[in-house]
Amino acid sequence: QQDTNTSSTDTYDYVIVGGGVAGLALASRISENKDVTVAVLESGPNANDQFVVYAPGMYGQAVGTDLCPLVPTTPQENMGNRSLSIATGRLLGGGSAVNGLVWTRGGLKDYDAWEELGNPGWNGSNLFKYFKKVENFHPPTPAQIEYGATYQKNAHGKNGPIDVSFTNYEFPQSAKWNASLSSLDFTALPDLLNGTLAGYSTTPNILDPETVQRVDSYAGYIAPYTSRSNLNVLANHTVSRIQFAPQNGSEPLKATGVEWYPTGNKDQKQTIKARYEVIISSGAIGSPKLLEISGIGSKDIVSAAGVESLIDLPGVGSNMQDHVHAVTVSTTNITGYTTNSVFVNETLAQEQREEYETNKTGIWTTTPNNLGYPTPEQLFNGTEFVSGKEFADKIRNSTDEWANYYASTNATNVELLKKQYAIVASRYEENYLSPIEINLTPGYGGTGSPDLQNNKYQTVNHVLIAPLSRGYTHINSSDIEEPSVINPQYYSHPMDIDVHVASTKLAREIITASPGLGDLNSGEVEPGMNITSEDDLRSWLSNNVRSDWHPVGTCAMLPKELGGVVSPALMVYGTSNLRVVDASIMPLEVSSHLMQPTYGIAEKAADIIKNAYKNQYKN
Ligand SMILES: Cc1cc2nc3c(=O)[nH]c(=O)nc-3n(C[C@H](O)[C@H](O)[C@H](O)COP(=O)(O)OP(=O)(O)OC[C@H]3O[C@@H](n4cnc5c(N)ncnc54)[C@H](O)[C@@H]3O)c2cc1C
CATH class of the missing domain: 3.50.50.60 (FAD/NAD(P)-binding domain)
Incomplete structure (x- = not known):
C-alpha cells in the first residue's frame, strides 16, 4: 500500500x-x-x-x-491585512x-x-x-440518550462503510449548552441530520x-x-x-x-x-x-x-x-475537565492515554459534538435586519453592485453570482436558511493568549455558513x-461581517444564559468585556476571525x-x-x-x- x-x-x-x-x-x-x-x-x-x-x-x-x-x-x-491559514x-x-x-x-x-x-x-x-x-449508523445507547443524543431512524443508513456513532464521554459543558439553547427558545431537533436546519442537537x-x-x-x-x-x-x-x-x-x-x-x-x-x-x-x-x-x-x-x-x-x-468563524470565549468555574486539560498536564495526558488504550474510555474518546442553527429571526432579532426577509431584501438590492465587483476581481461570473444570490435570498425569505452555525468547544478555542495552566475556558464558535464573499x-x-x-x-462582502456582528450578540446570550453556560461563566475574555461598541466589535472580528477550512x-x-x-x-x-x-x-x-x-x-x-x-x- x-x-x-x-x-x-x-x-x-x-x-x-x-x-x-x-x-x-x-x-x-x-x-x-x-x-x-x-x-x-x-x-x-x-x-x-x-x-x-x-x-x-x-x-x-x-x-x-x-x-x-x-x-x-x-x-x-x-481582515486587517492578515494572511489566514x-x-x-x-x-x-x-x-x-x-x-x-x-x-x-x-x-x-x-x-x-x-x-x-x-x-x-x-x-x-x-x-x-x-x-x-x-x-x-449506530443509534445512541441509553446513556447517550441521557446526555441528549437523539436520532430518527429514517435519516440514517445501516450498510455503509463509515461507522457513525455518538461519543460516550461528554464534557459537563455540553448539558449546559443544551440548557442555554433551550433557554433561548431554540428548537430541540429530533435529529440534526434530517435535512431541516433550525434548532440544536448533538451530532x-x-x-x-x-x-x-x-x-x-x-x-x-x-x-x-x-x-x-x-x-x-x-x-x-x-x-x-x-x-x-x-x-x-x-x-x-x-x-x-x-x-x-x-x-x-x-x-x-x-x-x-x-x-x-x-x-x-x-x-x-x-x-x-x-x-x-x-x-x-x-x-x-x-x-x-x-x-x-x-x-x-x-x-x-x-x-x-469558504466558511469563517468567530468566537466568544469565557473563563469557567467548572470543576471537571475541559478539552485543554490533557494538553496542559502531562501526567493527566499519560493517564488518560492508558485509560483510552486499555478501556476505551476517558477524554481521548471524545470530540466536539454540540451544534445548532438559529433561525434568521433568532439571529437578526434586535439588529438592523430584524428578519430574514430584510436581510434577503438587502442582498437583492445590492446584487448587481456585487456581481460586477466580483467579476472585476475575476472571482466569479456576473450571471453566476446573480443566480447564487437569488437562491440564497429566497432561502432567507422562507426563514429556512440560517447564515450561522453555532457550536461549542468545551475548552479554549480563541485567538488570544490564554492562561491554560491556571484557567479553564468555554468557547461558542459562530460559523458563517452562507458567505456572500467570493475569491479565487x-x-x-x-x-x-x-x-x-x-x-x-474574506469579508469583502460587507454583509458577511454584519452577520458576525449579529451572531456575536447571539453568542454572548448563549454563553451567559442561565440555566445554561452562564452558570459556569466567570467572565468573557474574547472579544472581551471592553469590546462593546459596534465599531470596536467590527475591528475585533476583522482581526480575529479564522477560516473553518x-x-x-x-x-x-x-x-x-x-x-x-x-x-x-x-x-x-x-x-x-x-x-x-x-x-x-x-x-x-x-x-x-x-x-x-x-x-x-x-x-x-x-x-x-x-x-x-x-x-x-x-x-
Ligand atoms: C483540520 C480540519 C478539520 C475539519 N473538520 C471537519 C469536521 O469535523 N467535519 C467535517 O465534516 N469536515 C471537516 N473538515 C472538512 C473536510 O475534512 C474536508 O472538506 C474534506 O476532507 C474534503 O474532502 P476532499 O476529498 O475534497 O479533499 P481531501 O480530503 O482534502 O483530500 C484531498 C487529498 O488529495 C491529496 N493531494 C492533493 N494534491 C495531490 C497531488 N498533486 N498528488 C497526490 N495527492 C494529492 C491530499 O494530500 C489529500 O489527501 C475539516 C478539515 C480540516 C482540514
Whole structure:
C-alpha cells in the first residue's frame, strides 16, 4: 500500500489523484467491479496507525504538521491585512483523517440549490440517498440518550462503510449548552441530520463504537478491501501533471495518465497510464492547482505561470467560497475537565492515554459534538435586519453592485453570482436558511493568549455558513510544490461581517444564559468585556476571525457559460475522460461541515462512472 517503486509502465483503467475523502470512497466503489483496475496516488503517507489520527480526542493536533499543512492566504484586505491559514489533510484519508470527526449534512435545500444552478439530478432528495449509503449508523445507547443524543431512524443508513456513532464521554459543558439553547427558545431537533436546519442537537461522529477509533475514508472504504487485486492505493505518490494525448483538431482532450514522483524526490518523475479515465480528487485547493499546472484554466493565468495552455477554462480556481468563524470565549468555574486539560498536564495526558488504550474510555474518546442553527429571526432579532426577509431584501438590492465587483476581481461570473444570490435570498425569505452555525468547544478555542495552566475556558464558535464573499486560487508557477495564490477575499462582502456582528450578540446570550453556560461563566475574555461598541466589535472580528477550512467551488459543477469547470457528470469541459470528484465541485457552499457532503458527491460519482463504463467500455 505504501509502495513508491511502481514501474513506469503501469497502466490502470482508472487513475485517481488524491486519497482523501472523495478519492478513496470513489476508488473503493469503482473497484467493486472486478473487471476494472484502479490506482489511487496520494502524496501523503498512510498514518492510520498513529495516535494523532485514530484517537478522537487528538482532533486538531495534526494541524500544522506534515499530515495537515497550513497553507497561507494572501493578506486579506478586510481582515486587517492578515494572511489566514487553510488546513488541508495530506495523508491517506485526507481531511477525514485529521478533522474534527463532526458528522453533519446541512439542509435538503442546500443541495436543491445545486440543481437550480443548472445541474439536473443533483438535488437534496437524491443526495440524501447517497449520504445514507455512506453510513453504518449506530443509534445512541441509553446513556447517550441521557446526555441528549437523539436520532430518527429514517435519516440514517445501516450498510455503509463509515461507522457513525455518538461519543460516550461528554464534557459537563455540553448539558449546559443544551440548557442555554433551550433557554433561548431554540428548537430541540429530533435529529440534526434530517435535512431541516433550525434548532440544536448533538451530532454523531465518525467513530467505531467498538474500537472507539476514528473511521476515516481509509479505515472505512479501503482497509477492509486491501485484498482486492484490482485496487492499488499508493501513498507517498505526488502527481505533478496530468498527461494528454496529442489533440486531434477540435476533438475533446483525452487524458492518458499522470506524471508522478515519490513524495520528496521530484527529480524521479515517472508515469502511470490510464486506460479509461483520470479522476482528480485533490481537494478544493489541490484540484484547481493540478488542472492549471496541466494546462486547463484561464489561458492568461496558466500562460503567465509558464504552462502551455490546452483548454481556456476561466472558471478553474474561481468561485471560491469558504466558511469563517468567530468566537466568544469565557473563563469557567467548572470543576471537571475541559478539552485543554490533557494538553496542559502531562501526567493527566499519560493517564488518560492508558485509560483510552486499555478501556476505551476517558477524554481521548471524545470530540466536539454540540451544534445548532438559529433561525434568521433568532439571529437578526434586535439588529438592523430584524428578519430574514430584510436581510434577503438587502442582498437583492445590492446584487448587481456585487456581481460586477466580483467579476472585476475575476472571482466569479456576473450571471453566476446573480443566480447564487437569488437562491440564497429566497432561502432567507422562507426563514429556512440560517447564515450561522453555532457550536461549542468545551475548552479554549480563541485567538488570544490564554492562561491554560491556571484557567479553564468555554468557547461558542459562530460559523458563517452562507458567505456572500467570493475569491479565487490560482497557480503562479508550473511546479506542483510551489504554493498557489489563495485569495478567498474574506469579508469583502460587507454583509458577511454584519452577520458576525449579529451572531456575536447571539453568542454572548448563549454563553451567559442561565440555566445554561452562564452558570459556569466567570467572565468573557474574547472579544472581551471592553469590546462593546459596534465599531470596536467590527475591528475585533476583522482581526480575529479564522477560516473553518471548508473551501469549495474552485472546480464548480455548473454550465460552462456560468463559469463551470465540470458538467453534471463531473467531466472537465473540453475533455473526454477527465473528471473532478471532491469538495471543489460544489457550486454553492452548504450549511454543513464538508465531509459528508463530499462523501455523497463521491458515492454519486461512482454510480455515474459505473454507468459510463457499462455504456462505453464494457464489451
Ligand atoms: C483540520 C480540519 C478539520 C475539519 N473538520 C471537519 C469536521 O469535523 N467535519 C467535517 O465534516 N469536515 C471537516 N473538515 C472538512 C473536510 O475534512 C474536508 O472538506 C474534506 O476532507 C474534503 O474532502 P476532499 O476529498 O475534497 O479533499 P481531501 O480530503 O482534502 O483530500 C484531498 C487529498 O488529495 C491529496 N493531494 C492533493 N494534491 C495531490 C497531488 N498533486 N498528488 C497526490 N495527492 C494529492 C491530499 O494530500 C489529500 O489527501 C475539516 C478539515 C480540516 C482540514
